[in-house]
Amino acid sequence: MNKCRKELSIILVLLMIAVLTACGGTKDASNSEETESEINGEEITIGQINWAENIAVTNMWKAILEDKGYNVKLNVLDMGVMMQALExxxxxAHLEIWLPVQDANYFKEYQDTVNFSEATWFDNAKVGLAVPTYLEEVNSIEDLNEHKELFGGEIIGFDPGAGTMDVTKEVIEDYNLEFELLTSSEATMLVQIGEAVESEEPIVAPxxxxxxxxSKYDLKFxxxxxxxYGGVEKIHHATRDGFSEDYPKVSEWFKNWKMNDEQIGKLIDYVEDAEEPLDGAKKWIDENQELVNKWVK
Structure with missing residues (x-):
């Protein structure tokens, strides 16, 4: 009788192990199916603007997501076309929306058709007109008209679709500046700033x-x-309607994303110094894997 009871106990234990194993297998299969349904081979297309910090963060996220199995394409657009494409x-996705001031016009126009995340990835941004520090007599926007001839009556700008360029037009009106805002690209603007500083010539730019x-030149706002221009700006991201349903994990990772001055500064340096931006981004990720893991947990 005791022998029968012992055999029955062994059978029950084996049955319980089998049931638990089956349950665990079902859970793993479910998780696998969920992951495969999100990583479906389709491209996640992220809009990129040729600004230093935007090139850096878009390539960073391309590297992170592709390491997780996603297929990521970066599409270079200007800001106006970017918002239309999201709509x-x-x-x-587009990873750089400056609020409450710089991109307020885009937020107002597209807030009902594009998802602007409440989450921010950088909380200490600043925008303004800047000049070289050796221009000691020019310290306020109010000083510019007095020194109009010094600057040739020109503010050296960049992409015409950028929110900051629109705000700079408002600055010209608000301060009654007798200046013309020139448009070009960020790269061209930065070259002009560099040439001016190296020759110790006057220049003013947003x-x-x-x-x-x-960090390269001595400039002051x-x-x-x-x-x-507003005070402190915060940088958000934006996604198309339905993105969070199609890619819930990626959507959550974007919301977890947070960087400080030192981190974004080093990322920009690595991307600028690399032959390919993606290589610089990967180098930064390797050195900051613990931080990245917090975003993609």
Missing amino acids: SGDLD LWTPHWIF LKDPQNT
Whole structure:
């Protein structure tokens, strides 16, 4: 009788192990199916603008997502086309929306058709007109008209579709500046700043931090008494309608993303110094894997 009871106990234990194993297998299969349904081979298309920090973060996320099995394409667009592509669904994400001031016009126009994340990845951004520090007599936007001839009546700008360029037009109106805002590209603007500084010539341009230009040259923001440029800016991301349903994990990772001045500065340096931006981004990821793991947990 005891022998029968012992055999029955062994059988029951084996049955319980089998059931638990089956349950675990079902869970693993479910997780696998969920992952495969999100990583479906389709491209996640991220919009990129040829600004130093944007090139850096878009390549960083391309490297992170591709390491997780996603297929990522970077699509270079200007800001106006970027927002239209998000609205139409031709673009999945754009990683750089400056609020509350710089991109307020785009937020107002597209807030009902594009998902602007409440989460921010950088909380200490600044925008304003900047000049070389050796221009000791020019410290405020209000000083510019007095020194109009010094600057040739020109503010050296960049991409015409950028929110900061629109705000700079407002600055010209608010301060009644007798200046013309020139458009080009960020790369051209930075070359002109570099040439001016090396020759110790005057130049004024709309700039922002985070940006490597401030570590390379001695520049200062002009005081903005009317606060047209605003105070501290925060950088958000935006996605097309339905992105969070199609890619819930990636959507959550974007919301977890957070960087400080030192981290974004080093990332920009690595990307700028590399032959290929993606290589610089991968180098930074290797050195900051613990931080990245917190985003993609």
